Amino acid sequence: MKFEAPRGTHDILPSEQPRWRRVTETMEEVCRLYAYRPIQTPAIEDTALIVRSSGEGSDVVQKETYTFEDRGGRSLTLRPEGTAPICRAYLEHGLHREPQPQKLYTIAPMWRYDRPQRGRYREHWQLSVEAIGTADPAVDAEVIRLYADILARLGVPDYVLQLNSIGDAACRPAYLERLQAWLDVHEGELDGEARAKRRTTPLRVFDVKSPRVRDLLRDAPVIGESLCAACRVHFDDLRRYLEAYGVAYELAPTLVRGLDYYTRTTFEFKDEAIGAQDSICGGGRYDGLVEAIGGPPTPGIGFGAGIERLLLSLGDGEASAEPVDVFFVLGEGADRAPVLTAMAALRARGLACDTDYAGRSPKGQLTQAGRLRARSVVVVDAGGARLRRDGREEPISLDRLADTLAR
C-alpha cells in the first residue's frame, strides 16, 4: 500500500456516517435543550496558549502536542482539547462583557501525539461543552446531567460517573503541603513510582500500582477532607443538585485530571466495557483559567466527550443509510437526456434520485436500485418509461413523473 492515513488517524467512511450522525445529532439536540450555543474555533492555536492553560508540566504539553513553526516563524499547536481555545475566543471577542454565563459547545477534532490503540487516536473528535462566567454549582450539575442525557438518549447502559473535588487556590496548596509532609514521614516505605509521582504530580501518588504502597496510602490525608469552607459548600451543593437531577455517581477521592487548570469539581464518565481507554467523558471546573490567559477572574466549567469512544460503547448496531426515492434503470436503446431532465425535476421537488453510471446490465441496475433501497424504480427503454413501486408497474411519461411522485 502506497499511502495510508497517518498513524493514529482514521477515515470515517460513508458506511459509518449513520452511526456518527446519530451521535452528533443527539449531542446537538441535547445541547439545544440545555440552551448551549454552538461555537467553532481554529484547529491551530498559539502554542503559548496551550502551554499556559494545560500547564507546562502536563503530559499533554510534555509529550503529546503537535507543535510546529509556520512560515512566518510563529509557533503553532494543533489543539489537544477544547476548553482553552473556547476560553480564548470568549476573551478575544468580549463574550465576558455579555450576559453570563456563556453556555457554549463545539463538536470538533482534537490532536494528541499518543501511542494509538483501541479508543485512543492521534486525531479524534470531541464534544466540548463549556459554561463560562458562573461559579454556581448548579451549572456543574447541569453539564453533568447534560452528558448523562446524551448517554440515556443513545441507550448507553453501563457507565459510571465518578466525582471529586480537588479544592481551589485557597485550600489545595495547604493540602499539598500536608500530603508532602506525610509522604516525608513515610518516604522509606514508598517505592520508586510513588517517589517519582510525588515530585511531578503529587495528587496522583494514590494511583500507584503497588498494593503495598496503596495500602500504606490509605492513611494519607485526602483532599476531600481538606477542602476549605467555600469548596466544601460548593461540593455539597453540587451533590444535592445532582440528586435533584436524578444523576447517580460515585465519589472518587483520588480522581485527578491531567490538566493544571482544574479547580474544585472534577468528574469522569467511564465505560470499562470498551477497553483500557475507558473514559468516555472527562471534565471539571476551571475557575482560574480565563485569568491565567490574560482575562479577568472568571469561573468556568466544562467537559470533553470523545465521540469514537462513545461509538465503542454503543457497539456495532447497524444503522441503515438514507434510501433514495427514485432510481432510473436504462434499458436497451434508452436515451439518457430525458432521464437527466426528469431527475432535475424530481430533485427540485426534494426527491432524491440516482441512475446507473457503471454500464450495468438492466438486471444489475435493478440490483443497484435494491441496494439503494429505492422507493420507486423507473425503467426507461426504447418503448417508453414504466414506474414500479409497491410491487406494481404502470406506464408513465417522464414529463409527468415529478407531478405523480411528488404527491
Place this chain on the structure above:
RNA sequence: GUGGCGGUAGCUCAGUCGGUAGAGCCCCGGGUUGUGGUCCCGGUGGUCGGGGGUUCGAGUCCCCUCCGCCACCCCA
C-alpha cells in the same frame, strides 16, 4: 515513550517440512424467477505491509522499518 502479539484479494481468513497464491463474502456477467429477493454457473481482483539478508528457490527463516491490536503510561 516502554513491553508483548499480529499484517496474505475490497472484507473475514487458510496456506503443511522453504518448492511458482487459495476459500468464503463483496463486485461484474449469464441462467432461473414475477425485471430489485432466493438459488445455480462463470468472471474480475494479489508488490503476501515495505526494504534488506540467507537460500538453487522465501508468504514461510533472519534483520530493519511502517501500520494495527493488547497492556503500561495517560486520557477523550
